[in-house]
Amino acid sequence: MGNVPTTVKHCLSYEQLIQDYPWLKRWLQEEKTITGHEYPDFVKIVEVGPRDGLQNEKEIVPTGVKIQLIDMLSGTGLPVIEATSFVSSKWVPQMADHSDVLRGIQRAPHVRYPVLTPNMQGFKDAVAAGATEVAVFGSASETFSKKNINCSIDESMLRFEEVINTAKEQQIPVRGYVSCALGCPHEGHIEPSKVSEVAKKLYAMGCYEISLGDTIGVGTPGSMLKMLQSVMEEVPAHALAVHCHDTYGQALPNILTALQMGVCVVDSAVAGLGGCPYAQGSSGNVSTEDVLYMLHGMGIETGVNLAKVIEAGDFICNALRRETNSKVAQATGRTL
Amino acid sequence: MATVMSLVNRRILSSAMGQKYVAYSSAAKAGVRAGQALPEKVKIVEVGPRDGLQNEKTIVPTETKIHLIDMLSATGLPVIEATSFVSPKWVPQMADQVEVMKGIGRKPGVSYPVLTPNLKGFQAALKAGASEVAIFGAASELFSKKNINCSVEESLQRFEVIMKAAKEAGVPVRGYVSCVLGCPYEGKVAPEKVAHVAKRLYSMGCYEISLGDTIGVGTPGSMIEMLEAVSKEVPVNALAVHCHDTYGQALANILIALQMGISVVDSSVAGLGGCPYAQGASGNVATEDVVYMLHGLGIQTGVDLSKLMDAGAYICRTLNRKTSSKVAQANCKL
Numbered sequence: 001m002g003n004v005p006t007t008v009k010h011c012l013s014y015e016q017l018i019q020d021y022p023w024l025k026r027w028l029q030e031e032k033t034i035t036g037h038e039y040p041d042f043v044k045i046v047e048v049g050p051r052d053g054l055q056n057e058k059e060i061v062p063t064g065v066k067i068q069l070i071d072m073l074s075g076t077g078l079p080v081i082e083a084t085s086f087v088s089s090k091w092v093p094q095m096a097d098h099s100d101v102l103r104g105i106q107r108a109p110h111v112r113y114p115v116l117t118p119n120m121q122g123f124k125d126a127v128a129a130g131a132t133e134v135a136v137f138g139s140a141s142e143t144f145s146k147k148n149i150n151c152s153i154d155e156s157m158l159r160f161e162e163v164i165n166t167a168k169e170q171q172i173p174v175r176g177y178v179s180c181a182l183g184c185p186h187e188g189h190i191e192p193s194k195v196s197e198v199a200k201k202l203y204a205m206g207c208y209e210i211s212l213g214d215t216i217g218v219g220t221p222g223s224m225l226k227m228l229q230s231v232m233e234e235v236p237a238h239a240l241a242v243h244c245h246d247t248y249g250q251a252l253p254n255i256l257t258a259l260q261m262g263v264c265v266v267d268s269a270v271a272g273l274g275g276c277p278y279a280q281g282s283s284g285n286v287s288t289e290d291v292l293y294m295l296h297g298m299g300i301e302t303g304v305n306l307a308k309v310i311e312a313g314d315f316i317c318n319a320l321r322r323e324t325n326s327k328v329a330q331a332t333g334r335t336l
Numbered sequence: 337m338a339t340v341m342s343l344v345n346r347r348i349l350s351s352a353m354g355q356k357y358v359a360y361s362s363a364a365k366a367g368v369r370a371g372q373a374l375p376e377k378v379k380i381v382e383v384g385p386r387d388g389l390q391n392e393k394t395i396v397p398t399e400t401k402i403h404l405i406d407m408l409s410a411t412g413l414p415v416i417e418a419t420s421f422v423s424p425k426w427v428p429q430m431a432d433q434v435e436v437m438k439g440i441g442r443k444p445g446v447s448y449p450v451l452t453p454n455l456k457g458f459q460a461a462l463k464a465g466a467s468e469v470a471i472f473g474a475a476s477e478l479f480s481k482k483n484i485n486c487s488v489e490e491s492l493q494r495f496e497v498i499m500k501a502a503k504e505a506g507v508p509v510r511g512y513v514s515c516v517l518g519c520p521y522e523g524k525v526a527p528e529k530v531a532h533v534a535k536r537l538y539s540m541g542c543y544e545i546s547l548g549d550t551i552g553v554g555t556p557g558s559m560i561e562m563l564e565a566v567s568k569e570v571p572v573n574a575l576a577v578h579c580h581d582t583y584g585q586a587l588a589n590i591l592i593a594l595q596m597g598i599s600v601v602d603s604s605v606a607g608l609g610g611c612p613y614a615q616g617a618s619g620n621v622a623t624e625d626v627v628y629m630l631h632g633l634g635i636q637t638g639v640d641l642s643k644l645m646d647a648g649a650y651i652c653r654t655l656n657r658k659t660s661s662k663v664a665q666a667n668c669k670l
Binding site for chain 2: 217219220221222223246247248249250252253255256257276279281282283287290293294296297298299326327328330331332333
């Protein structure tokens with residue numbers, strides 16, 4: 001990290017020291033000095049930059065660049081990297097090269113590479129291209145469901161049931177997403193009970209994990225708390241993840257609230273890739289770098305090397321000819 | 337090795353602190369804990385016209401400053417830091433301190449504190465009509481020396497002089513402590529040092545102590561540690577947090593502070609003011625984003641968010657820069 005002031009490196013390097021020598025933390029019994037709240041020991045980061053991020057970028061990214069990005073991310077310690085989406089290229093041209101990407105990446109051991117599969121066709125193509133984990137995308141808002149995937153929530157659940165049952169037969173784990181968990185661009189307020197209804201269905205069908213997405217980033221710790229309280233009555237905390245958008249700058253406090261509620265899986269995108277299609281010019285996904293900085297600062301382990309994620313973020317921002325959305329990357333002098 | 341030694345020392349110093357991790361409980365209990373004891377009301381101290389503009393490169397004309405403050409006065413903000421009575425040699429942006437102070441329309445019920453680094457500044461402020469002042473200490477020796485050219489102890493002695501004069505004049509004084517979660521020169525700052533400086537300022541007579549994460553390196557982890565140390569010396573209702581968003585941590589840090597009982601938050605309209613220690617990076621947290629979060633939590637602030645965004649839009653147009661507020665960015669396209 002070239003031009004980072006050495007004193008800031010000192011702050012960051014403490015985390016590095018702990019990462020390199022995990023016994024040091026235990027020796028000093030420094031665990032969990034955060035009084036009054038209980039936090040997970042470890043948080044799993046699900047990196048969605050190559051899929052959710054790039055999908056919402058205007059510039060079409062060449063296949064080679066996508067593959068290089070994923071390979072760089074594979075070297076950071078991230079345990080899950082969402083590689084691509086087997087959706088029709090008619091709808092999402094950015095993901096047209098899904099099979100080439102999946103076949104082209106170097107799969108690191110202990111890293112999972114889920115892909116989106118909106119329907120059976122997508123699922124079959126994904127399996128043919130070597131997918132070993134898939135994801136399905138439901139919505140807590142009827143209007144959003146109709147506008148986004150052209151069918152009602154119930155109809156989409158039937159589609160997903162087919163995918164999940166087939167996946168079960170082939171021992172392929174399925175992750176479920178619920179979008180608009182804290183608000184919808186069309187309907188506005190979304191009842192927490194609706195979110196829990198959809199989450200419950202996906203979980204009951206066999207999704208091993210449900211990622212609750214604040215699709216337009218309007219949520220705050222207040223609405224996050226209420227929504228999680230409702231969902232946790234139906235789905236155990238260990239099977240939940242939060243997918244926060246930073247459109248209103250609320251992502252990190254929302255994630256903090258989720259951690260305090262017992263959630264220990266967080267979705268994020270390197271460099272905060274992906275704008276918001278509902279608020280032109282605004283940001284979308286929360287930056288992986290900023291999430292990591294917060295988690296490491298709280299003594300929560302992730303297994304991820306922040307400096308390497310910053311490098312991957314540099315790479316993709318250069319390729320996209322755009323500035324990073326990550327404040328940590330900006331502060332450590334990684335802008336173009 | 338130095339790091340290890342400092343960790344060991346910290347461990348010895350803070351033996352009361354090492355609470356072991358306890359397996360977390362059911363959703364209901366967790367829900368209570370996550371939303372626990374948030375204040376009903378939060379006082380926002382708007383520092384845009386002073387801390388914000390002070391860190392902007394473009395020199396802003398006096399009329400613009402006055403108009404900005406007048407717009408902010410109409411938003412419901414209870415406190416607006418108007419200017420700084422520091423030598424224009426050091427801070428050219430604040431050279432028009434007297435004109436600004438005399439030119440603004442003072443809304444009843446709104447406080448307009450000004451910075452006064454020394455007795456001379458205090459006297460000039462009083463003459464220009466100031467009815468509240470603020471003094472700025474540091475938790476880091478190196479920062480104190482580089483920023484105001486004296487040690488922390490020397491600065492506290494200077495402040496005692498101001499406090500005496502302020503008491504005689506019946507003028508309330510707010511105390512700031514900078515570098516509470518990290519220093520650009522020293523790196524990590526001991527929570528005990530922050531507590532020491534905060535205690536001194538409070539004992540001297542400051543009615544409120546604003547704890548500033550000057551370079552924005554803090555996280556909820558370091559924020560809690562620091563607040564625990566400080567709240568042993570200063571009652572929590574006399575504390576405020578002044579978070580910088582340089583590493584994107586400000587709102588998370590503010591949320592933690594609220595959960596610890598803090599109910600005063602400093603912020604800057606449009607997130608004005610970059611960081612002089614990380615070129616191109618942001619500084620103050622944006623008032624719009626703070627208000628959005630607080631209102632979403634059901635916490636009252638008395639602030640009208642849309643009027644606030646108008647003020648932010650105005651100053652950004654004038655400064656010819658983009659807002660640093662995400663709420664403003666998301667809304668302007670709707």
